[in-house]
Amino acid sequence: MKRLCFSFSLYAIFAVLLVASMFPTSATAQATFTAQVRGVVQDTSKAVVPRATVTITNDGTQVPEKTTTDELGRYIFNGLAPASYTLKVEVSGFKTVVRSNVVLRVGQQIDLDFTLELGEITSTVEVTAESTLLNSVSGALGTEVTNRYIIDMPLAGRGITELAYLAPGTTEVPGMGISMLGGTTFTSNGQRYGTAEFRADGALTSSPEGGEGGNTTVKYQPLIENVQEFKLQNNNFSAEFGNNGGTVVNIVTKSGTNEFHGSGWYFFQRPQFDANSFFANRDGESKGDYVHDQYGASVGGPIIKKKTFFFTDFEKTRDRSPNLIVSTVPTDLQKAGDFSQTFNADGTLQQIFNPNAGHYDADGNWIREPFAGNKIPSNLLDPVAMKIMNLCPAPTQAGDPITGRNNFTKNVIGSSPGYHYDFKIDHVFTDKSRAFVRYGIIHYLDDQ
Numbered sequence: 001m002k003r004l005c006f007s008f009s010l011y012a013i014f015a016v017l018l019v020a021s022m023f024p025t026s027a028t029a030q031a032t033f034t035a036q037v038r039g040v041v042q043d044t045s046k047a048v049v050p051r052a053t054v055t056i057t058n059d060g061t062q063v064p065e066k067t068t069t070d071e072l073g074r075y076i077f078n079g080l081a082p083a084s085y086t087l088k089v090e091v092s093g094f095k096t097v098v099r100s101n102v103v104l105r106v107g108q109q110i111d112l113d114f115t116l117e118l119g120e121i122t123s124t125v126e127v128t129a130e131s132t133l134l135n136s137v138s139g140a141l142g143t144e145v146t147n148r149y150i151i152d153m154p155l156a157g158r159g160i161t162e163l164a165y166l167a168p169g170t171t172e173v174p175g176m177g178i179s180m181l182g183g184t185t186f187t188s189n190g191q192r193y194g195t196a197e198f199r200a201d202g203a204l205t206s207s208p209e210g211g212e213g214g215n216t217t218v219k220y221q222p223l224i225e226n227v228q229e230f231k232l233q234n235n236n237f238s239a240e241f242g243n244n245g246g247t248v249v250n251i252v253t254k255s256g257t258n259e260f261h262g263s264g265w266y267f268f269q270r271p272q273f274d275a276n277s278f279f280a281n282r283d284g285e286s287k288g289d290y291v292h293d294q295y296g297a298s299v300g301g302p303i304i305k306k307k308t309f310f311f312t313d314f315e316k317t318r319d320r321s322p323n324l325i326v327s328t329v330p331t332d333l334q335k336a337g338d339f340s341q342t343f344n345a346d347g348t349l350q351q352i353f354n355p356n357a358g359h360y361d362a363d364g365n366w367i368r369e370p371f372a373g374n375k376i377p378s379n380l381l382d383p384v385a386m387k388i389m390n391l392c393p394a395p396t397q398a399g400d401p402i403t404g405r406n407n408f409t410k411n412v413i414g415s416s417p418g419y420h421y422d423f424k425i426d427h428v429f430t431d432k433s434r435a436f437v438r439y440g441i442i443h444y445l446d447d448q
Contacts, residue, residue, distance in 0.1 A: 033202045033252050035104035038076040039112040041069050041089055048073030049116055052091035059084040059101075060257035062306050065431040082106050082229060082252050087114075095119035099127040105144050106231040106250050143167035146229045147254075158224045158267065158294060164188075164196075164249060167232040184216050188234045188247040196247045201438060205251075221251075222440060225263055225298045226313050226422050228254045253438065255426045256309030260301035267294045280324055283397050283409040290413050293318040296420075303425075312423045317444065319416040328399065329408040335389050337376030343402055349374060356380075418444020 037056065041049045054075045057064040060083055069075045084103050090096040094116035102112070117125060145163055155162050161184075164170050169189040184196040184206065194215030198206040205220045230251040233241070241248050269292035276287045296315030303310055333341055342350045353368040361367050371377075399407030424438040 033082070033106050033199065033250050034078070035080040035082055035107065036076070036078050036109040037080065037085075037087070037102070037104070037112055038074070038110075039114065041073045041075065041091075041114045041116065043094065043116050043118070049091055049094070052089055052094075052116070054114075055088045055090075056080070056102075057086045057088070059086060060259075061255075061309060061426075061428075062258050063428050063431070080104055081255065082108070087112065089114045089116065091116065093118065096124045097127065098124055106229055106252050107233070144229060144231045147227060150224055150227055150229070155224070160221055160224060160227055160230065160251070161186075161218070161249075163230075164232055164247075167234065169234060170232070170247070184218060186247075188232070191234070191247065196249055197241065198249045198251070200251045201253055201436075220440060220442065222253050222422055223296070223298075223313050223315050223420055225265065225296070225315075226253050226311070228252045253422070253424060254298075254300060254311050255424060255436070256300035256302060256311045258302050258305055258309075260299065262297065262299035264297040265295060268292060277324055279326060279409055280411055285324075285396070285409050285411050288322040288411040288413050289320075290322045291318060291320045307428055309426045310424065313421070315420045317416070317418050317420075319418075320413050321416070322411045323414050325408075325410045325412055326406050327408045328405045329392050329395055330389065331395060331404065331407070335386075335392070337378065337381050338374075339371075339376075340374045342374070342404070345403055347402055352376070354380075416444055418442070 041052045041054070043049055048069075048071075050069055050071045050073055052069045052073070052075075053066060054069065054077075055064050055066045056077050058081070065077060067075050067077065082104050084101055086098065086100045087102055088096060088098045095118070097114050097116060099112070099114075104110070143166060145166060150160065150163065153163065164186050165172065167188065171187050173185050173187060173193045184194050184198070186196070187193045188196070195209055196206065196216060197204070198216075198218045198221070200220070200222055206216045206218045209216055230249060233248040233250060269290075271287040271290055274287060276285075279285075280287070294315060294317050296313060298311070298313035300309070300311035302308065331341075333339070339350065339352050344350050351370050352374055353370050355368075357369040359367055359369070393408060393410070395407040396409050397407055399405050420440075420442050422438070422440040424436060426434070426436040428434050
């Protein structure tokens with residue numbers, strides 16, 4: 001039976017961001033995936049420096065954003081996309097200070113102070129070597145996984161949910177695969193499984209918990225090549241989270257930059273390179289002629305430099321994978337109506353009865369009569385049923401030594417072709433007004 005599976009995700013938040021952009025960046029709330037930089041500008045005597053101009057520039061897009069320190073020398077930038085930035089502080093009477101390679105992660109909130117030296121504004125002091133930036137504002141705990149790590153890790157099926165196990169305290173649930181429920185079948189810090197909340201670019205991609213004791217299901221995941229980084233947060237959530245009771249997996253997708261960049265990939269699997277499964281090998285079953293191919297490409301860059309950017313990817317999957325079936329089929333004796341060698345687990349005969357014979361006992365109970373020798377007479381065997389019974393495959397092994405169960409093993413090849421597509425556009429109206437629109441689609445057939 002073939003099943004058509006179709007999923008799409010449209011983050012039409014263009015209008016929401018446009019409305020939010022009418023307010024200064026320093027006044028807007030922190031989003032679930034964006035970063036925040038704040039700090040104090042002071043001179044060498046520790047006196048604060050008001051009305052200093054602080055500029056933060058995205059190294060990839062070269063789009064700047066400016067603010068001015070207040071009377072206490074404070075500045076703040078909210079809503080920053082996770083990326084690498086360069087900060088510059090300048091004010092009359094002091095040397096300009098530039099700090100490059102300030103890398104911001106998912107939901108990171110940092111304090112970054114500057115000390116200015118007396119001198120001409122045309123003189124520049126470059127800060128190149130300082131300690132690693134710490135999340136000094138929020139007490140939230142989590143594990144960040146960057147794009148390079150995501151791409152380089154060998155992942156079966158290239159699913160991002162498998163990387164959740166990189167976080168301390170995250171474990172697998174016995175008897176459940178990582179792909180079940182869309183990828184929420186893990187436990188984190190003792191929380192109940194199937195309750196994780198997944199977000200992509202701040203938008204929920206998992207369903208809410210279905211009432212008390214319910215589970216969440218991930219409805220959409222971007223391609224591995226489209227994930228810039230993600231953060232698995234499992235403690236001390238801030239107020240913007242709380243849709244579900246479990247862990248939060250916060251995913252940020254890639255955006256285009258001022259330069260064109262692209263990638264291509266091809267992953268394949270063939271039986272010549274794989275070992276047979278234990279049970280199939282034990283029963284003499286071949287590995288099967290299966291095929292698994294995943295190939296695609298991504299490209300991103302500017303539509304209008306320093307203004308409008310795009311990123312898109314496409315992946316096609318051809319999957320004919322083996323599925324080992326272990327089952328119980330009738331033996332030749334049973335097909336002929338002979339159940340004299342059919343036993344229960346305790347070794348007793350599994351008695352069969354004649355449906356057309358019996359009697360009432362003294363208490364009025366109907367007593368069935370067993371077949372003599374536990375065999376159905378040939379004259380009672382329906383010829384049509386016998387032909388149908390002969391369509392059942394023959395046992396491939398003896399099965400359980402007492403009951404004879406699980407006497408059939410077969411590698412069945414199932415097909416699941418499909419494709420996955422993502423497209424994202426970012427546009428900068430002003431240094432305080434931005435918007436992006438993202439569209440994704442997953443389409444596949446499943447006849448397993």
